[in-house]
Amino acid sequence: MFLLLALALLVVLPSPWGFIGFGIGVVCFAGEVMYWQRKVRGRRAVVGAHTLIGEVGTVVSPCRPTGQVRVSGEIWAAHCESGADLGETVTVIGRRDLTLVVERGSSAGPSTDG
Numbered sequence: 001m002f003l004l005l006a007l008a009l010l011v012v013l014p015s016p017w018g019f020i021g022f023g024i025g026v027v028c029f030a031g032e033v034m035y036w037q038r039k040v041r042g043r044r045a046v047v048g049a050h051t052l053i054g055e056v057g058t059v060v061s062p063c064r065p066t067g068q069v070r071v072s073g074e075i076w077a078a079h080c081e082s083g084a085d086l087g088e089t090v091t092v093i094g095r096r097d098l099t100l101v102v103e104r105g106s107s108a109g110p111s112t113d114g
Helices: 002-012 015-040
Strands: 056-061 066-071 074-079 089-096 099-104
Touching: 002 015, 056 074, 066 089, 066 099
Parallel strands: 074 099
Antiparallel strands: 056 066, 056 089, 066 074, 089 099
8 A cells, every 4th residue: 555655656746755755655665564474474374174164055966974065165075964965055063084074954053952
């Protein structure tokens, strides 16, 4: 953002002030880059099958009891004890290695009955 501001100041302001404004804008741009570099440096991306637990997907290959489901735009191997037909909606409730454990229906989840 500061880089665009610096370029605009270079074009808009008269001769000596345009260069001064450009220099200040470039310094601010460098500070902005350093700030964001520090802010995101230590973060790790959260990836893997464990991040899909609770997500809703669609069956693309009948799960009787194993098949395939599409979750978050990716096709995964799936295991469904109750079975699920092509096109049904399933919810990911767990995983075993790289196979997702799914249940039929989008509202599946842990029971809260006492």
